[in-house]
Amino acid sequence: MSPCNDTIIIETRDLSREIARDGTIFKTVDSVSYRFNKGLIHNIVGPSGAGKSSFLRLLNRLDEATGGEALFYDRLLQSYDPTELRKKISMLFQTPYLFPGTVRDNLNYCCAGNQKLDAENLLDRVGLKPEFVNKDADALSVGEKQRVAVARSLVQEPEVLLLDEPTSALDPTSSRRIEELILSLAQGLCLTVIIVTHNPEQALRLGGRALLLVEGKLIESGSANEILTSPSTEAGRKYINRELA
Numbered sequence: 001m002s003p004c005n006d007t008i009i010i011e012t013r014d015l016s017r018e019i020a021r022d023g024t025i026f027k028t029v030d031s032v033s034y035r036f037n038k039g040l041i042h043n044i045v046g047p048s049g050a051g052k053s054s055f056l057r058l059l060n061r062l063d064e065a066t067g068g069e070a071l072f073y074d075r076l077l078q079s080y081d082p083t084e085l086r087k088k089i090s091m092l093f094q095t096p097y098l099f100p101g102t103v104r105d106n107l108n109y110c111c112a113g114n115q116k117l118d119a120e121n122l123l124d125r126v127g128l129k130p131e132f133v134n135k136d137a138d139a140l141s142v143g144e145k146q147r148v149a150v151a152r153s154l155v156q157e158p159e160v161l162l163l164d165e166p167t168s169a170l171d172p173t174s175s176r177r178i179e180e181l182i183l184s185l186a187q188g189l190c191l192t193v194i195i196v197t198h199n200p201e202q203a204l205r206l207g208g209r210a211l212l213l214v215e216g217k218l219i220e221s222g223s224a225n226e227i228l229t230s231p232s233t234e235a236g237r238k239y240i241n242r243e244l245a
């Protein structure tokens with residue numbers, strides 16, 4: 001671990017979210033307590049419907065918790081202005097959404113007229129050539145769009161990237177490139193990455209930490225290697241043997 005990893009950047013304490021479904025109260029996230037280290041990659045894994053996306057959405061207040069608490073640098077998430085918080089804790093989705101216009105327009109989206117925006121440098125960080133800057137966003141492949149979406153979020157200098165299955169719409173080669181990008185952002189910029197992935201092999205390639213969620217609960221956490229190759233719980237073993245739905 002490098003010195004940047006010593007800080008706890010996000011901490012959840014019994015974080016929960018209840019929703020009403022079919023007349024009963026149902027916990028999509030059930031008392032999750034975890035400390036996320038700055039600059040590390042954290043893989044959220046678990047079967048479909050385990051609450052992975054629901055948990056991620058609580059971390060930048062896209063949804064509000066109904067119980068417990070979450071802290072960003074020792075301050076409750078609720079004490080931050082949601083818009084400011086989302087610049088620091090930035091979310092990217094499975095399908096990248098770019099605005100109509102050029103790549104430069106997209107990079108400039110947050111701060112139109114920003115004379116200091118170094119679009120070429122941003123593109124270089126995400127592995128795209130400078131000539132991409134004038135391309136029409138619509139003309140890009142999904143993998144290229146995902147890179148531009150990452151570059152656009154970097155304009156705001158986020159400290160945490162929340163990624164919800166960012167490669168599931170991509171072919172294997174583009175997925176690997178995004179994985180390399182994620183690794184380089186964590187190592188080079190000390191960005192904290194919290195990534196939901198359906199793919200245990202991907203979590204192993206990314207390394208860092210893993211959190212296994214089942215039915216909204218945090219069942220196991222530890223190094224990605226440990227959780228995905230030698231889990232200590234029955235649910236963990238079932239998960240890696242693909243016996244959980």
Ligand SMILES: Nc1ncnc2c1ncn2[C@@H]1O[C@H](COP(=O)(O)OP(=O)(O)OP(=O)(O)O)[C@@H](O)[C@H]1O
Binds near residue numbers: 055
């Ligand atoms: N707004 C909502 N209304 C009703 N049910 C919801 C809502 N959001 C989530 N759920 C339910 O909460 C549970 C957790 O959903 P969530 O999308 O967080 O799971 P997930 O682990 O991300 O699943 P997947 O791997 O399929 O994306 C599911 O049973 C889902 O149906």
Ligand SMILES: [Mg+2]
Binds near residue numbers: 052053054196
């Ligand atoms: Mg999901």
